Amino acid sequence: MSHDHSGSSSPSFREKYVFSLDHKVIGLQYLITSFIFLLVGFGLMMLMRWQLAFPGSPIPFFGRLFSAELAPNGVMSGEFYNALGAMHGTIMVFLGVVPLAVGAYGNYLLPLQIGAPDMAFPRMNMMSYWLYLPGGVLMLLSFLMPGGAAQSGWTSYPPLSIINPGQTVWLLSMVILITSSLLGSINFLVTTINMRAPGMSLWRMPVFCWAQLVTAVLLLLAFPPLEAASILQLMDRVFHTSFYMPKDLVLLGQTYSGSGGGQPLLWQHLFWFLAHPEVYVLVLPPMGIVSEIIANNTRKPLHGYKTMVYSMIAIGVMSFMVWAHHMFISGMSPALSNFFLVTTMIISVPSVALMTCLVFSLKGGSIRFNVPMLFALAFIPLFAIGGLTGLPLGLTVTDIYLHDTYYVIGHFHFVVVSGSIIALMGGTYYWFPKWYGRKMNDRLGLIHFWGSVACMVGIFSPMLIMGLAGTSRRLYDPTAQLHNLSTQGLNVVSTYFAYGLALFQLPFIYNFFNSMFRGEKTPENPWQATTLEWACPSPPPHGNFPSTPTVHRGPYEYSTPGRVCDFWPQSEPPSEDL
Amino acid sequence: MDNYGWAMPVAASSFAKSIDLGIWIIHAAMLAIFVLWGIFFVYLLVKYRARPGVLAQREEAHSRSSELTSLIPDLAVVAFEIGLIVFYALPVWSKVKMSVPDVANPLQLEIVAEQFGWSVHYPGPDGALGPRKAELVHFSNPIGLDHNDPASHDDVVMGNELRLPLGRTAVMKLYSKDVIHSLFIPEFRLKQDAVPGLEIPVWVEPTRLGKYEITCAQLCGFAHGLMRGDVFVQTQEDFDAWYQSRLATTPAPDKPTNPSEDF
Amino acid sequence: MTTIAIEQPPTAGAISNAKLGVWLFLASEIMLFATLFTSYIVLRLGSTSWPWGWDALNVPLATLNTVILITSSITIVMAYAKAYDKDKPGFQSWMSLTILLSLGFLVVKAFEYSHEFKLGIGPHTSVFYAIYFTMTGLHVIHVLGGILVNAGLLYMSSRSKHWEHPLFLGRVEGAGLYWHFVDIVWIFLFPSLYLL
Numbered sequence A: 001m002s003h004d005h006s007g008s009s010s011p012s013f014r015e016k017y018v019f020s021l022d023h024k025v026i027g028l029q030y031l032i033t034s035f036i037f038l039l040v041g042f043g044l045m046m047l048m049r050w051q052l053a054f055p056g057s058p059i060p061f062f063g064r065l066f067s068a069e070l071a072p073n074g075v076m077s078g079e080f081y082n083a084l085g086a087m088h089g090t091i092m093v094f095l096g097v098v099p100l101a102v103g104a105y106g107n108y109l110l111p112l113q114i115g116a117p118d119m120a121f122p123r124m125n126m127m128s129y130w131l132y133l134p135g136g137v138l139m140l141l142s143f144l145m146p147g148g149a150a151q152s153g154w155t156s157y158p159p160l161s162i163i164n165p166g167q168t169v170w171l172l173s174m175v176i177l178i179t180s181s182l183l184g185s186i187n188f189l190v191t192t193i194n195m196r197a198p199g200m201s202l203w204r205m206p207v208f209c210w211a212q213l214v215t216a217v218l219l220l221l222a223f224p225p226l227e228a229a230s231i232l233q234l235m236d237r238v239f240h241t242s243f244y245m246p247k248d249l250v251l252l253g254q255t256y257s258g259s260g261g262g263q264p265l266l267w268q269h270l271f272w273f274l275a276h277p278e279v280y281v282l283v284l285p286p287m288g289i290v291s292e293i294i295a296n297n298t299r300k301p302l303h304g305y306k307t308m309v310y311s312m313i314a315i316g317v318m319s320f321m322v323w324a325h326h327m328f329i330s331g332m333s334p335a336l337s338n339f340f341l342v343t344t345m346i347i348s349v350p351s352v353a354l355m356t357c358l359v360f361s362l363k364g365g366s367i368r369f370n371v372p373m374l375f376a377l378a379f380i381p382l383f384a385i386g387g388l389t390g391l392p393l394g395l396t397v398t399d400i401y402l403h404d405t406y407y408v409i410g411h412f413h414f415v416v417v418s419g420s421i422i423a424l425m426g427g428t429y430y431w432f433p434k435w436y437g438r439k440m441n442d443r444l445g446l447i448h449f450w451g452s453v454a455c456m457v458g459i460f461s462p463m464l465i466m467g468l469a470g471t472s473r474r475l476y477d478p479t480a481q482l483h484n485l486s487t488q489g490l491n492v493v494s495t496y497f498a499y500g501l502a503l504f505q506l507p508f509i510y511n512f513f514n515s516m517f518r519g520e521k522t523p524e525n526p527w528q529a530t531t532l533e534w535a536c537p538s539p540p541p542h543g544n545f546p547s548t549p550t551v552h553r554g555p556y557e558y559s560t561p562g563r564v565c566d567f568w569p570q571s572e573p574p575s576e577d578l
Numbered sequence B: 001m002d003n004y005g006w007a008m009p010v011a012a013s014s015f016a017k018s019i020d021l022g023i024w025i026i027h028a029a030m031l032a033i034f035v036l037w038g039i040f041f042v043y044l045l046v047k048y049r050a051r052p053g054v055l056a057q058r059e060e061a062h063s064r065s066s067e068l069t070s071l072i073p074d075l076a077v078v079a080f081e082i083g084l085i086v087f088y089a090l091p092v093w094s095k096v097k098m099s100v101p102d103v104a105n106p107l108q109l110e111i112v113a114e115q116f117g118w119s120v121h122y123p124g125p126d127g128a129l130g131p132r133k134a135e136l137v138h139f140s141n142p143i144g145l146d147h148n149d150p151a152s153h154d155d156v157v158m159g160n161e162l163r164l165p166l167g168r169t170a171v172m173k174l175y176s177k178d179v180i181h182s183l184f185i186p187e188f189r190l191k192q193d194a195v196p197g198l199e200i201p202v203w204v205e206p207t208r209l210g211k212y213e214i215t216c217a218q219l220c221g222f223a224h225g226l227m228r229g230d231v232f233v234q235t236q237e238d239f240d241a242w243y244q245s246r247l248a249t250t251p252a253p254d255k256p257t258n259p260s261e262d263f
Numbered sequence C: 001m002t003t004i005a006i007e008q009p010p011t012a013g014a015i016s017n018a019k020l021g022v023w024l025f026l027a028s029e030i031m032l033f034a035t036l037f038t039s040y041i042v043l044r045l046g047s048t049s050w051p052w053g054w055d056a057l058n059v060p061l062a063t064l065n066t067v068i069l070i071t072s073s074i075t076i077v078m079a080y081a082k083a084y085d086k087d088k089p090g091f092q093s094w095m096s097l098t099i100l101l102s103l104g105f106l107v108v109k110a111f112e113y114s115h116e117f118k119l120g121i122g123p124h125t126s127v128f129y130a131i132y133f134t135m136t137g138l139h140v141i142h143v144l145g146g147i148l149v150n151a152g153l154l155y156m157s158s159r160s161k162h163w164e165h166p167l168f169l170g171r172v173e174g175a176g177l178y179w180h181f182v183d184i185v186w187i188f189l190f191p192s193l194y195l196l
């Protein structure tokens, strides 16, 4: 096949693993990098959790490592807490989950599942990784720079973000990351539209591919506005413009010297116009993963494949119309809120449809409870909790009270941690045999699963209660406010579960690296799956398929009546009946 | 302290009750949905677990009916949501946020936020708030009140202390001098961002005597977590008495020619 | 950041990878500038006073620039036409002309900027100038990008290995699409900053 872009027949180590053009290598690069960023983001959070549970008491072991102004004799300072919070959010969203869900899983699996030899633009693919990595490293380095890391939350509301230190580096690396993901999304779209194997009509694509397709559109259209907004904020910081700075500011006694005339709320609109679609970017690919695993382990087709696809498209479209539900009490016109109240309620409908399809898919199945399936099943009720808690937030009136409380934190961590992260972990167990031709250890997998699920519920349920009790988020010392004292105990519980969660990641990390080399060897199609990625050797060679596959049927031909074998691969010629 | 527990604090304003009602209704519904779904979910898991010899039976793939059955739960959710929107969210929202009730002589206040505190500006008996000028802002005059103006002669400015007469509607205009803050009084279920450059009116009618808490709900800097104040809901008499005592003790601050020279 | 790398012909779809890629890239670019224009409108509506382009900026120079850019759009079409019927010298001359015109645009813009800076006017002066410098500056960056791409194609055309390449024409077309976009952005910028 015409696939000689890596030039020489025997590529050097550099070409093969560092500056590789192979979507699979790039995918794994993304995988490891984003895993590490996840761990970093988690690490920052564990420091914060200590401060939240035991405000004012020195951080054990690590406290002394930090400079005096970050943590005077080991006790976390307000600046440091805010920096950790902002970086936790940024790292987890932009450097952790999205690169993992899209950069890693999408990159590796999309071409395989549609039967393509590679991405449409391998060089662009490589470029997007080599923008992502420096962007992320720059983000981390900002901790070491004078002034430290950004301290204005991942939402970076001006004017605070204009006067706080660290923000400039944050903006720069955001611009780099945005560029990287734009390259990626263009690549994904062209690949899915143009490079599908013969017979792979859109309606024969696995749900996972659809999820990636919708996600790519969201990234393509939602990121540029944030890029523009970030450029404006950069101008405000570097060239002293006043896009977001109104007249007559008095900052800590000093009257602000800028021209004024800007609008702080402008940023919020632009930011959320990205950030709401972004949250669906965080969850659609994981939903795709869950669908794949469920279809495979119920040994039957998904219930309502088309409904699921249409729901995803609906979610994609609607997600551009709900952004201001983050701004109900931001001071924007209250009349506007009514509009966004309605759109927000509407967008929950396709989500419910998706969840329903997943649940109904179990009906009539012959369910195999293997490790990936457990993760996929856990996703359903846990995401449901997160999703349902979105409703009182979407309801203008109740949001008056719940806005910016820990209820919000609880809401989105249920969707994003016990939803997205759980699904992504399941995906690792499911596709590990594809990546390395070996399978991960089941016993360790079970420990990892039950431990993680229990801890996640233990971390985030207390947050919902604290939210109802009115505890605000982003408080570096909750006990400084009387009305938080009654729930401070829950903070301690949450913290211990967070440390527990960290412990339960150890078996996973060990399992991951150990199985890479010593894991039990697996056949080409260990899960008896139907989708195309299993129709080529594991790990697939450069160029993937020995010969371009032809697709004869839909993605989930399991237990087809009249067939002895309970699965019917997409690429298998219809003729002979096993 | 007994105002607080593991759920919403005591309800101390006229609209707090209706907000709580909504929170309880929707959580009851969420619980119902989740439990029903959960039971069904577990039932499916048990009933259709893999057993030797038993093959998966698939429903007719992609048949219209099977597509549509997955929409039934939606209808329930949609109906419920429409109900909430029409009969709850829209009316209550317009009452709480979109309008200020026109009652006879409401208490007109200004609340000016800054890093990291709240200044409450009372009009005094004349009911008129003195004008504020950015160039007059000074640590002795945090809101830049123009003391030459007759309207400000009986004004009082309090730091991090909000006193309200029981049962009297107070209309507060929110301002911020520097960054975005958010006025949050849990017992009143009152929350509103204070945005520099904007004047945002909020109102509340205290319905319960007691000492409550002002907090700041919007990240505003390193001491955001420490930005708090007290709310006292008193009888009109106590309020007036307190006000007179304040007036007596508040000296007219010296106006610096150039505020920034002190820094 | 252009999409001129193609590794294998598409196995499906009517429109080539490169062309599709460019279109998608332009879609994101449109979102970028649409956001800036929206911000412009919002800020302008929200501001108490807004200078009139004629008083604040140099309209004649900008008009000249508009003419230059529109001409360059025509010349690049000519270049494409020449590449289409494999007329190498024709292509090269038209492409060089395009590049010269875009350089001309930059020179004029440089005059404009330097004049404003001499008067002590900068992005900090007012929200109007902030918008003006940001949007025109961003546009200038796009022009630079276009020049790089076009220069690259000009160079490639001198190498027969590229000139003969079946996808060369597609790349020229992509560059043309991008250049038209840069042109259109200016056609929106000119009236909204200078005239209205």
Ligand code: HEA
Binding pocket: A155, A279, A280, A282, A283, A325, A326, A344, A345, A347, A348, A351, A352, A355, A356, A359, A380, A381, A383, A384, A385, A386, A387, A388, A390, A391, A393, A394, A395, A399, A402, A403, A404, A408, A411, A412, A415, A416, A420, B033, B034, B035, B037, B038, B041
């Ligand atoms: C993956 C990420 C993700 C997802 C999917 C969602 C989904 C939703 N979110 Fe959330 N949200 C965030 C991430 C996410 N959110 C983040 C990160 C923030 C905070 C940002 C910040 O301020 O820092 C946020 C904040 C946020 C707010 C602002 C709160 C505030 O600041 O005041 C609102 C308000 O409307 C909201 C609403 C919703 C709604 C209505 C949904 C709906 O789409 C949910 C629809 C889903 C359901 C309704 C579940 C239905 C399922 C069932 C019923 C089946 C049940 C099955 C079983 C039990 C087996 N979200």
Ligand code: HEA
Binding pocket: A032, A035, A036, A038, A039, A042, A045, A048, A049, A085, A086, A088, A089, A090, A092, A093, A096, A097, A152, A153, A154, A155, A282, A409, A413, A416, A417, A421, A459, A473, A474, A475, A476, A498, A501, A505, A508, A509, A512
């Ligand atoms: C995708 C997004 C994401 C994720 C995954 C998480 C994960 C977690 N988050 Fe966070 N969080 C945010 C997004 C996210 N968060 C955002 C946007 C904010 C708001 C910030 C702001 O206020 O501006 C926030 C804020 C936030 C707060 C509130 C801080 C405050 O308001 O003051 C808290 C408090 O406890 C918290 C806790 C946690 C915890 C305990 C986890 C844990 O669940 C962490 C779990 C992580 C893992 C389980 C990953 C483990 C790693 C691996 C599995 C990889 C293994 C490695 C190899 C194999 C090599 N988060």
Ligand code: CUA
Binding pocket: B114, B116, B180, B181, B182, B216, B217, B218, B219, B220, B221, B224, B225, B227
């Ligand atoms: Cu003021 Cu937070």
Ligand SMILES: [Cu+2]
Binding pocket: A275, A276, A279, A322, A323, A325, A326
């Ligand atoms: Cu949202």
